[in-house]
Amino acid sequence: MKTQTQTQTQTLLKKVYGYDNFRPLQEEIINRTIDGKDSFVLMPTGGGKSMCFQIPALIFNGITIVVSPLISLMKDQVQALKSNGIKADFFNSSISTIEENEVINRAINGELQLLYLSPEKLISVSNTWLKELNIKLVAIDEAHCVSMWGHDFRPEYTQLKVFRNSIPKVPFMALTATADKSARKDIEKQLGLTDSKLFISSFDRKNLSIEVRGQVEKKKKLQEIVNFINRRKNESGIIYCLSRKNTEEVANYLKQEGHSVAFYHAGMNHEERESTQTDFINDDTKIIVATIAFGMGIDKSNVRFVIHYNLPKNLEGYYQEIGRAGRDGLASETILYYNMRDFVLYSQFADGGANSAMQKEKLNRMLQFTEAKSCRRKILLSYFGEHLSENCGNCDVCENPPKDFEGTILTQKALSGIARMGEKDGITMLINVLRGSNNADIHSKQYFNLKTYGIGKDVSFFDWRDYIIQMANQGLIEIMYSENSALKISPIGWKVLKGEKTVRLTTPLSSDERKKTQK
Numbered sequence: 001m002k003t004q005t006q007t008q009t010q011t012l013l014k015k016v017y018g019y020d021n022f023r024p025l026q027e028e029i030i031n032r033t034i035d036g037k038d039s040f041v042l043m044p045t046g047g048g049k050s051m052c053f054q055i056p057a058l059i060f061n062g063i064t065i066v067v068s069p070l071i072s073l074m075k076d077q078v079q080a081l082k083s084n085g086i087k088a089d090f091f092n093s094s095i096s097t098i099e100e101n102e103v104i105n106r107a108i109n110g111e112l113q114l115l116y117l118s119p120e121k122l123i124s125v126s127n128t129w130l131k132e133l134n135i136k137l138v139a140i141d142e143a144h145c146v147s148m149w150g151h152d153f154r155p156e157y158t159q160l161k162v163f164r165n166s167i168p169k170v171p172f173m174a175l176t177a178t179a180d181k182s183a184r185k186d187i188e189k190q191l192g193l194t195d196s197k198l199f200i201s202s203f204d205r206k207n208l209s210i211e212v213r214g215q216v217e218k219k220k221k222l223q224e225i226v227n228f229i230n231r232r233k234n235e236s237g238i239i240y241c242l243s244r245k246n247t248e249e250v251a252n253y254l255k256q257e258g259h260s261v262a263f264y265h266a267g268m269n270h271e272e273r274e275s276t277q278t279d280f281i282n283d284d285t286k287i288i289v290a291t292i293a294f295g296m297g298i299d300k301s302n303v304r305f306v307i308h309y310n311l312p313k314n315l316e317g318y319y320q321e322i323g324r325a326g327r328d329g330l331a332s333e334t335i336l337y338y339n340m341r342d343f344v345l346y347s348q349f350a351d352g353g354a355n356s357a358m359q360k361e362k363l364n365r366m367l368q369f370t371e372a373k374s375c376r377r378k379i380l381l382s383y384f385g386e387h388l389s390e391n392c393g394n395c396d397v398c399e400n401p402p403k404d405f406e407g408t409i410l411t412q413k414a415l416s417g418i419a420r421m422g423e424k425d426g427i428t429m430l431i432n433v434l435r436g437s438n439n440a441d442i443h444s445k446q447y448f449n450l451k452t453y454g455i456g457k458d459v460s461f462f463d464w465r466d467y468i469i470q471m472a473n474q475g476l477i478e479i480m481y482s483e484n485s486a487l488k489i490s491p492i493g494w495k496v497l498k499g500e501k502t503v504r505l506t507t508p509l510s511s512d513e514r515k516k517t518q519k
């Protein structure tokens with residue numbers, strides 16, 4: 001039998017959103033929230049996160065606070081809610097003082113069910129009128145911004161814990177489309193979510209094909225892109241470039257070739273950006289060539305392709321960007337071009353900054369992905385903590401599989417090395433132990449006493465490195481960026497160690513080939 005809350009949520013789903021069924025996890029999250037408990041919601045963009053806090057907000061007798069850094073998105077969401085008869089408003093730097101006062105009055109008089117705030121505004125009013133509200137729920141959208149281990153850290157988010165402590169009994173919901181294990185742990189800590197339940201919905205976007213093309217020189221790259229677009233007349237797509245200058249160059253080139261195209265970057269003024277975006281959404285412009293400033297919060301369902309003209313800086317950003325294709329569920333294509341020049345350039349950018357070591361590690365992981373010889377979707381999903389049992393059949397590696405060999409014993413050697421070292425060390429230390437190297441670190445940690453010391457002498461340093469990265473790519477090993485890139489064994493890694501699962505590896509590049517790809 002259905003409980004009263006179930007009937008109520010089901011009715012709202014139909015009445016407000018017009019849907020008959022919840023997607024997996026939505027209902028469970030909503031019920032937990034109505035019970036007054038904290039949740040951590042990790043769902044891909046377009047996965048249906050908003051409903052998870054909006055439905056409880058409609059059921060609660062009080063106000064729900066939604067924290068979001070995306071001012072343009074806030075306005076759209078509030079407008080959509082209002083047009084459905086829901087009492088919602090937003091409070092951020094884009095509104096006038098008069099409007100501010102109106103919102104404050106409505107909130108204090110109990111006339112609002114949802115109030116969207118930017119983190120800056122929330123902090124600035126958390127000790128004044130906000131305290132007087134009957135807050136029933138706080139939703140932190142884009143929660144990865146809380147963490148230094150995320151890829152879009154925003155300092156103002158770190159003050160949210162103070163707000164949380166000021167209303168300890170109110171349930172909190174953290175929502176994001178992008179957070180690896182390190183970031184997840186950190187977000188929970190930063191927000192003080194000691195008893196939250198993690199909800200991860202599948203990140204697999206089966207309708208997106210994944211292709212990586214490396215070391216293509218500029219002229220050929222542009223020609224390939226033109227050929228690609230020519231074969232997809234009238235289809236919408238996004239081409240991501242590293243620099244503003246690049247976006248203009250590529251857009252002009254495509255325009256000369258007769259395509260409907262515009263560029264977009266943060267150097268344009270607000271009006272220009274708005275109109276470019278609107279033209280794209282309305283299909284008046286087919287192709288946008290943009291820096292990564294483009295796309296956050298854009299809800300366009302029929303983007304048929306996403307091309308990365310340059311190497312993305314990390315897998316989180318890459319996955320988010322390709323995720324803007326095919327939201328309607330129809331087959332869509334993604335192509336990533338990379339070259340070592342981008343890699344070297346970013347490595348220099350990363351120098352010096354606060355968490356530059358982590359940025360470099362993530363960049364390395366990005367490069368390893370491009371050079372991988374195992375199913376790319378498996379790599380991406382395992383990076384986000386999800387393990388596919390089969391290869392996807394819809395990526396360039398699956399379509400052109402490399403020759404591989406039985407690598408279980410080799411893998412077990414590496415994994416047992418990690419286990420005996422207590423899962424505290426990084427890749428270099430592991431290889432040195434496996435190869436029985438003799439250096440000061442190994443001495444001070446007394447690793448020469450380990451059973452695994454020297455069991456991998458017969459494999460060169462570079463080959464070990466390649467194999468260990470393959471193991472990480474296959475989801476057997478996790479690299480913990482928040483712990484100095486220490487290697488940890490994943491649940492399937494343990495299965496391999498216990499002999500319950502076999503592993504196939506591919507032969508590493510010879511040193512000659514390695515030099516070639518680094519040119």
Ligand code: ADP
Nearest residue numbers: 019021022023043044045046047048049050051
């Ligand atoms: P997110 O915030 O995770 O990016 P949204 O909450 O904006 O995603 O939802 C993405 C789209 O999916 C919206 O158009 C929304 O109406 C739709 N959606 C959400 N839940 C459902 C559902 N249960 N059934 C059908 N469509 C849904």
Ligand code: ZN
Nearest residue numbers: 375392395398
């Ligand atoms: Zn694949």
